[in-house]
Amino acid sequence: MRNRPVLPLLLLAFVLPLSAAEPAELAWPAITRDHKPWTRWWWLGNIGDAHSFTSEMEKYAAAGLGGLEITPIYGVRGAEDRFVPFLSDRWVGNLEHVLKEGRRLDLGIDLATGTGWPFGGPWIEGEDAAHYLAHRTFTVASGGTLGEPVQLVQKPLLRFAGRTRVPIADLREPVTANANLQELAIDQVRFPRPLPLVSLMAYPGAGADRAPLDLTSRVAADGRLDWTAPADRGTWTLYALFQGQHGKMVERAAPAAEGYALDHLSSRALARYLAEFDRALTGRATKGIRAWFNDSYEVDDGEGESDFTPRFFAEFTRLRGYDLRTQLPALFDPADSRVLADYRETVSDLLLEQFTVPWREWANRHGALIRNQAHNAPANILDLYAASDIPEQEGNGHLAMKMASSVAHVTGKPLASAETATWLNEHFLSTLAELKATVDGFLLAGINHNCYHGTPFSPPDEPWPGYHFYASVELSPVNPIWRDFAAVNAYVARAQSFLQSGQPDEDLLLYYNIHDRWAVRGTGEMPHFGHGRDPLGVDSLRETATRLVDTGVGFDYISDRQIQGLEYRGKLIESGRQGYHAVLVPPTKFMPLATLAHLVALAERGATILVEQALPTSAPGHSGRLQQKEFDQLLARLTARALPTGGITRLPVGKGEFIVGPDATQLLAIRPGIPRESLTDHGLEFVRRRTDHGFLYFIANRSDRPVNGWVPLQAHGQTAALFDPATGRLGRAAARLIPAQPSQVYLQLPPGESVIVTLENRELTGPAWAYWQDAGETQPLAGTWGVRFADGGPTLPPATTVPALKSWTDFGGDELKRFSGHAAYTLRFAKPAGPAPAWRLDLGRVAESARVSLNGREIATLWQTPYAVVIPAGFLAAENTLEISVANLAANRIADLDRRGVNWKKFYNANMPARFRENTGPDGLFSAAQWAPRPSGLLGPVTLTPLRRLDPR
Structure with a gap:
């Protein structure tokens, strides 16, 4: 919520006539294809032709989808003759057709920059593949020589995604030379070979000059070291660094696209990777790709980690200001994490500079955007998201999802995307109600562009149930829930039409204190962010963010890089077009000097910087030690005029101040202008945006x-309106709008339902929102009932009648126990007695969605309780x-x-593993054979209840 300067508005009042704000x-909003939900379009084996693609795309458009993200993946057994090799002439021809049909059907098209994940393929070889750093230590006595070769043989490793297993000795090198890679489905392979030496540094054990010696050039090809340790320097310790090939393969690779994962720390490797796309697409009619896609950083989900690249030492020196090879004892010292923190930050910087930025620049040169899942990377993913045109999360709780939306807000990007509904329930058990609830979770986190996971392409001649992807909610036309899928998509489109309008309206910037995590050695491995058990990675940040959400205070995360772009204008801290009341620093030990200096500069101009517990004590990393004097001087300047009172310390700086206190709750209590949204006390969740006419x-x-009553809102307006995205209903709301007091809007929200509330500084014309209350007894x-089975299978049961409602699986006979599809229930009834302006028709329990018609008039499509x-x-x-x-559901069939x-x-x-262990069959795959028939x-009971209008005054 914004307290903007009022002087310009007062001046306008004398210039413009009072009728300028005409009633609306x-x-x-008019629905666009970006407002609609998109879906990931799995191409299994790249099977398909122009006719079948058109047929399916027409179904997708009719179901209310706005676009398709093409991701080629593994193939189908028995259909090998229909495989289309990735990036072949035929494959590109299919892409051209799909792009043409997308324009005709108004379906946007995104394309994965590869197959499966991560980036990689058969043309990734040698130094272009992902690498890791390995080391050995040796000791040499003063005046002695090393009695063993400087060598390290890589430990063999072979991991499979599929069920076929072969010994590593049976594999040919390179791994892409093997003919049966679809069958083998290799996730990771390391052959037992000597690793190349990249550095050998000798550290003396005594003496005033403890500078190491670089002995790399003294090592022969067979590992013999031609060097005698200088005398009188104690026992020397030699650190040998070797470059290993990580061995990660592209997961779920499409046919002819199997190969090693890319070295994401090398722009040279990326350029050679992308050149293969240029070769295949140049001169072809492939304009119209909206965005190139990256399905998260999942290089390190095998053994070890991709933490090295051939140019790493030079890049480290450029970024951190010292030669890493001179600090190897500290790098591997369990008691010292400063150099390790610098190492981790360098990996983060390289993922930004060497991968994300040049990939975006390549896509932009081709007239497209990038849609990037930065999460799961060993990096400050806020910076990776900021370098992306459309930042995308995958869903790992509210706090993680806010990482993508925060960057969209801070950097002014219109879309914050999400891979939505991955593995919701067991195969064929996910409901439209679960899908809607999942989407709501993303919307509440600021995500306004949902992309389902997903819709597999299945040829029209494929027997039911067609092709399916292993980690999906089966959103395909062969699934019975598809019939009412359009109603949910309409809900998402209506909600996103509002949430893509205006500007975000968060109150605080919450500093992402990632350096505190980089400074925790732990096992020594690189922490990954935005996914997994601890997506934020920093306990203090998680605790503060959780407290803000629970309290009802809106915030966006901000990184050190993004802080450098903040300005203070008009009583707000601004980033692009967004304005915030304050920056909140959670309990933090390490903060870069440049970050602290910029926060001080903002305070000098009038900003408020809120700090939990205490000011940071040091700049991070070994390089931070060199800046400690400047850091301490800045801290001394801050604390020179400290004003402690009641557990709060105010540190005046120029026109603004730092305020240090025990926790965010107390800090916000003394900082005016950041009131909490107390609607959270009613069990409600929210996201707020600012528009040209209000909020x-x-x-x-x-x-x-x-919820049935008055709900407080901190935003203000002249009039209020309600919009129900599930039904399209809208109306002027009952509201108490008193200047300088919280607004109050009357809401009637059953569990699971949602609504859009607008508060506008102008009059609104249109119907009043209809509030209802029971006016009499419920009548069954x-x-x-006549029951007619309209479509489905495996066979269509005959029509029947039932005197009382129950699951059709209990009507009698095995045919109905295995039937999945649609059935029409018909009942004739007399109009209930009594005057009532309206009646509530309640269907009771439905398994799983229903279309309601009365006297031939379609009334509603219902997919959730009530x-x-x-x-x-x-x-x-x-x-x-x-x-x-x-x-x-499709479950019974x-x-x-x-x-x-x-x-x-x-x-x-x-090949279709079970989502839950109890559904694993004897062959290790998903099996529903043991399922009892699900109610259908x-x-x-179906009832009618008389209603009367409620006038909430």
């Missing part, structure tokens, strides 16, 4: 209690026909296939 008609909130009730709709809809009294006739068409041993799990590589259809 309530309306939803908007996306609010979700993810608690188990309904009883009678005989399965209820308000029906105006005018829709009811004396005699009525109610039709409820229900779609169940899948279970039937597995019980009968039908071979539908026929994919190479990761309309279970009820």
